[in-house]
Amino acid sequence: MKTPIVIRESYVMYLEYFDNLLWFHTDVFKWTSRVKKRFLDDMRTVVGLIEMPLFSLIEASNNKLMKFAELIGMKKEQELTATNGCKAFIYSWR
Numbered sequence: 854m855k856t857p858i859v860i861r862e863s864y865v866m867y868l869e870y871f872d873n874l875l876w877f878h879t880d881v882f883k884w885t886s887r888v889k890k891r892f893l894d895d896m897r898t899v900v901g902l903i904e905m906p907l908f909s910l911i912e913a914s915n916n917k918l919m920k921f922a923e924l925i926g927m928k929k930e931q932e933l934t935a936t937n938g939c940k941a942f943i944y945s946w947r
Contacts, residue, residue: 859895863888866895868907877907877946881921893925896946906947913940 855878859866863885867878881892900907909927911918912935919942923929927944935941 858899861891861895864892866899868899874908875903875905877909889925896925900946906945909944910935911942911944913942919944 855867855869855876857865857867863883864879864881867880869876869878881888896907908930909922911922913919913932919929922944925946927946929942930945931943933941933943
């Protein structure tokens with residue numbers, strides 16, 4: 854179950870503990886340079902507090918989400934086949 858950990862007017866960040874890893878999810882409602890700065894500050898705070906990497910699973914067909922993950926500093930770690938049979942990537946923020 855994903856749990857909200859940062860709730861802002863422009864976005865919500867969630868964590869989900871699954872298979873001994875922390876999975877990162879987010880809903881973004883508004884994106885500006887100011888929102889990006891606050892978002893990244895919040896990401897650094899979260900990672901600093903939990904001292905664990907955050908992971909995201911992104912289907913290869915979701916180019917917009919992959920671009921967003923790279924924009925916020927996540928790195929592509931691994932390619933895999935998702936349970937629905939689609940090619941996907943695991944991204945991480947360390």
